[in-house]
Amino acid sequence: MDHVVVVGAGLAGVRSIEALRFRGFTGRITLIGEENHRPYDRPPLSKAVLLGETDSTVVDSDLDALDVRLCLGTAAKGLREGVLETTEGELEYDGLVIATGAAPIRLRGEGRQHVLRTIEDALALRERLVPGARVAVVGAGWIGAEVATAAARAGCAVTVVEAGESPLAVALGPEVGSHTTGWYARAGVELRLGALVGSVDPDGLTLMSGARVPADVVVTGVGVRPAVDWLKGSAVRVDDGVVVDEHLRTSLPNVVAVGDCASWWSRRFRTRLRVEHWDTALQAPDVAAATLLGEEAVYDPVPYFWSEQFGHMVQFAGHREAGDRMVLRGDPRRDPKWAVCWLKADDRLAAVLTVDRPRDVVQGRKIIESGRRLDPLRVGDSARPLRDC
Ligand code: FAD
Structure with a gap:
């Protein structure tokens, strides 16, 4: 194997490169990233960055020492066996790592809605979290709760609108989620449960019930979708993410997938898992690199994540x-x-x-x-x- 291409310059992408070099791969590596940034960590975006404690979360990895050809501002568009199509032309590969992560879901409507995925998203939102600003956060999931925490700390008047019967109902079930309801009230955040948003308007939200939630700033935190549209028409099987086996192999030879975009077969839980959390992006690449290099490795973690809220x-x-x-x-x-x-x-x-x-x-x-x-x-x-x- 002479040339490995890694698509997606996030944590899973950079960890894949580190793992390849650590395992002794001396061939060429090219990293393709749609964003114009060196790989950075996303968890601080909704925490330290929003709170104004830091502006940069670049991953501590020396890509120069790892001898990587870095192609930033370049997006993958398509894939056929041995050839990656990008916005800058075609690239031949012997091995390919798919690490394109996930993209936030947006709601209907003409109004401006902030999402939180990139450093630009975080800096743009932070600028608008000023004392007295009326902030409507759609979704009381992990991101929504962290944004509400930061907005309340910045002195904003915060309303969280959640379709479920409790915060974190999808992740934890309504009974456990309901134990976090009091955190919102204590932080001075209004929590509206069982409220479905119809549209985001220039002056706030219109709920399906017809009720209005006036707001100066709307933040949508209703989940993400795996960023795999570029694989349409390729031989890589996609079903809620890139389908990989327990070795993180896709349906196309010499192609592996890791991180938020990958749905792997878990031996331990006897089901398919796609976990949109930092630890998966950190750990899975080692197995993917081993698999690409022809070594026997199985990815079978106990998934882990954390959230800092209220x-x-x-x-x-x-x-x-x-x-x-x-x-x-x-x-x-x-x-x-x-x-x-x-x-x-x-x-x-x-x-x-x-x-x-x-x-x-x-x-x-x-x-x-x-x-x-x-x-x-x-x-x-x-x-x-x-x-x-
Ligand atoms: P990403 O970080 O999304 O990186 C993928 C990269 O691929 C992106 O740079 C993207 O632009 C690029 N890309 C996409 N499509 C293409 C294409 N076609 N061509 C080229 N490049 C492409 N997890 C926790 O466990 N705890 C937390 O507290 C936590 N907080 C978070 C807070 C925020 C605001 C966010 C957004 C995420 C948080 N996470 C948290 C989740 C964690 O950050 C993700 O699981 C992790 O970033 C996934 O890494 P990844 O490399 O798979 O994907």
């Missing part, structure tokens, strides 16, 4: 499914620090969510990895370390 560190590890039994550790109505464990029918731990209880998530992740069974009664005792349950 002064709380929220962490999650594992994969929960309908039917898993929930066991609370601590009482969210009284204890500021609490956790939820999801147990399988045979009492194996499937997932753990923690609020300001970092030990639980570290121990929970190890327990999930080991497949050990827990005693549900002990799990419910929040004074007992999870590893002793």
Whole structure:
């Protein structure tokens, strides 16, 4: 293999290059990135950048030392075996890494709506978070909650409009999500649940009910879609992201996919997973690089992510499914620090969510990895370390 092309200059792209070199690949590497920036981290965009604590989140990686040909401001347009089509012409490859991430969903309407995916998005939004500004955030998911946190801290009058019956209902289920409702009120943020947005207008939102939410600034945080449109018509199978096996191989030879855009087969959870979180973009590339280089490697992580909202560190590890039994550790109505464990029918731990209880998530992740069974009664005792349950 002489030439590897990496498409997508985000975290998963740059980690793929590091992994290829670490594993001894000495051939040519070309990195194609649509944005005009060297790879940067996105989690701080909705945290430190919005809060005005930093302007740059460039990934600490020496691309010059890694001997990479960097093609920024260049987008991939199509793919056939051995040839990548880009906005700057065609490029032949022996191995290809697809790491094009995801793009935010926008709502209907003529009004200006901010989304939060790029550094430009974050800087443009930050400029508008001024004291007294009426900010409407659509979506009480991870991004919506973090934007609301930053906007409230900047002195804005914040309304969060959420279609579900609680914040984080899609990610965690309404029961667990409802335990975060009080955080909004305490931060002075108005939370409107069960409210569907019809359109974004120049002066705010119109809800499907006809009600209006006047706003100077509208931020849409209703999720992302994998950025894989450019693969239409290629032999790469796409179904809610690039379909890859447990080695992160796509349906086209010598092509692997990683990060937000990849939907991999999880041996551990016996299902397909597409995880839009930083840790996946960080870890999966090592397996993808090994696979490209003909080594035997399997990607089978316990997914992990974190969110910082309303002064709380929220962490999650594992994969929960309908039917898993929930066991609370601590009482969210009284204890500021609490956790939820999801147990399988045979009492194996499937997932753990923690609020300001970092030990639980570290121990929970190890327990999930080991497949050990827990005693549900002990799990419910929040004074007992999870590893002793
Ligand atoms: P990306 O970072 O999206 O990088 C993909 C790159 O590919 C982009 O630069 C894109 O422009 C480029 N690209 C797309 N299409 C093409 C094309 N056709 N040709 C060339 N280039 C292309 N995760 C957590 O775990 N915790 C958090 O607290 C957290 N906070 C976040 C906050 C924000 C605001 C955002 C946006 C994400 C957050 N995440 C968080 C998620 C995490 O940042 C992502 O999972 C991670 O960035 C995924 O990396 P990636 O390299 O797969 O994709």
